[in-house]
Amino acid sequence: MSEHDNFLISLSVLYRNTQKYFDRVLSRYDIGSGQLIFLLLIYEHDGITMQEVTRLSEVDKGTTTKSISRLIEQGYVEARVDEKDRRVRRLHTTGKSADIMRDIYEYRARCRRILARDTDFAGFEETLAKVTDNSRMGLSEKSALEGLRIGALTKLTMTDVPGKAACRIDFAGCCFRCPWCFRKDMVFLSERRTSVDPEDVLAFLEKRRGILDAVCISGGEPLMQEDLFPLLENIRSQGYAVHLETCGYEPEKLEELLQKGLADFVAMDVKNCRERYAETAGVHAGSIDLSRIERSLQILAAADIPYELRTTVMKEFHDEGSLCALARELPANAVWVLQNYKDSETVIQPGYTPFAQEELEQLCRKLRELVPACSVRS
Ligand code: SF4
Numbered sequence: 001m002s003e004h005d006n007f008l009i010s011l012s013v014l015y016r017n018t019q020k021y022f023d024r025v026l027s028r029y030d031i032g033s034g035q036l037i038f039l040l041l042i043y044e045h046d047g048i049t050m051q052e053v054t055r056l057s058e059v060d061k062g063t064t065t066k067s068i069s070r071l072i073e074q075g076y077v078e079a080r081v082d083e084k085d086r087r088v089r090r091l092h093t094t095g096k097s098a099d100i101m102r103d104i105y106e107y108r109a110r111c112r113r114i115l116a117r118d119t120d121f122a123g124f125e126e127t128l129a130k131v132t133d134n135s136r137m138g139l140s141e142k143s144a145l146e147g148l149r150i151g152a153l154t155k156l157t158m159t160d161v162p163g164k165a166a167c168r169i170d171f172a173g174c175c176f177r178c179p180w181c182f183r184k185d186m187v188f189l190s191e192r193r194t195s196v197d198p199e200d201v202l203a204f205l206e207k208r209r210g211i212l213d214a215v216c217i218s219g220g221e222p223l224m225q226e227d228l229f230p231l232l233e234n235i236r237s238q239g240y241a242v243h244l245e246t247c248g249y250e251p252e253k254l255e256e257l258l259q260k261g262l263a264d265f266v267a268m269d270v271k272n273c274r275e276r277y278a279e280t281a282g283v284h285a286g287s288i289d290l291s292r293i294e295r296s297l298q299i300l301a302a303a304d305i306p307y308e309l310r311t312t313v314m315k316e317f318h319d320e321g322s323l324c325a326l327a328r329e330l331p332a333n334a335v336w337v338l339q340n341y342k343d344s345e346t347v348i349q350p351g352y353t354p355f356a357q358e359e360l361e362q363l364c365r366k367l368r369e370l371v372p373a374c375s376v377r378s
Pocket residue numbers: 174175176177178181182183186187219220221247269281
């Protein structure tokens with residue numbers, strides 16, 4: 001990873017180096033970098049109140065009060081009672097501040113010159129102002145759908161929900177790292193990935209009412225998403241059918257979702273038999289609790305909506321022995337679909353070996369002795 005791929009590190013380096021610079025140059029006045037913005041605000045807004053400083057600086061009240069109290073103790077600022085309203089105290093800089101302001105402005109200009117070297121600094125400042133605005137609007141308060149991480153919206157799919165025109169929402173993030181997974185982009189999340197705003201998804205669905213019939217909820221693992229239910233409630237209220245794809249590792253969420261009637265169909269991955277589950281899911285055996293998968297299977301078996309189980313098969317992880325062992329762990333009346341592995345650039349670890357079609361059909365015939373509704377999906 002290049003250091004430029006991590007804007008949080010860049011932001012932190014910029015902030016700390018700027019702070020260090022002002023701490024150093026202002027040390028002769030016994031002023032810290034944290035006090036600087038308050039001193040400047042009071043100097044440039046003579047008679048400002050503490051509340052106004054808090055609002056303009058966007059720093060919390062406690063920090064503002066502490067920093068300004070220190071400036072008062074040091075003799076740079078004084079607080080005077082407003083003559084027209086004696087309940088109000090107004091802040092003024094003193095002669096001691098006036099003596100050093102020219103130096104402070106020069107240090108600030110020098111800082112700006114240094115940062116601007118070999119850059120389009122005016123363009124940067126313009127962008128920074130927009131980014132700061134975005135942070136005010138998007139980061140300062142929690143929205144109802146803030147817990148959602150939508151990695152992609154496919155606006156039309158005719159294959160994800162059989163017989164229906166649907167869109168697909170892929171949620172970013174997964175509890176597993178199946179090495180054969182073809183949604184690497186939804187498992188390892190690049191900092192530069194484009195994410196989709198849930199409000200844009202809802203606006204899109206509003207516009208497509210009567211054109212699309214269903215929404216496929218996939219990922220990644222959708223049930224890991226904090227605010228999934230409010231989103232699904234909204235989707236349902238717009239009249240869409242919901243088709244959920246899950247790895248079954250969040251049984252409580254699955255149960256609650258079904259109780260709330262938030263899905264019409266569930267497709268759950270079953271990776272392999274118990275002995276080989278962890279390696280097929282790309283995690284350490286000690287870090288997976290298979291009782292959660294079993295619980296999800298029980299929940300689906302008792303559900304009053306249709307469901308299917310899916311296993312993506314490849315020679316490195318599956319053979320007759322492992323698949324028969326898996327079949328014995330599934331509800332006998334389950335609809336179970338075998339999907340052959342397909343190699344591609346988007347697989348987490350490409351290079352696995354699919355079964356020959358005939359070989360897979362033959363395996364499927366054998367598995368039908370244990371789970372009659374087993375089939376191969378090409
Ligand atoms: S296959 Fe499913 S469960 Fe496995 S890593 Fe990919 S998204 Fe996660």
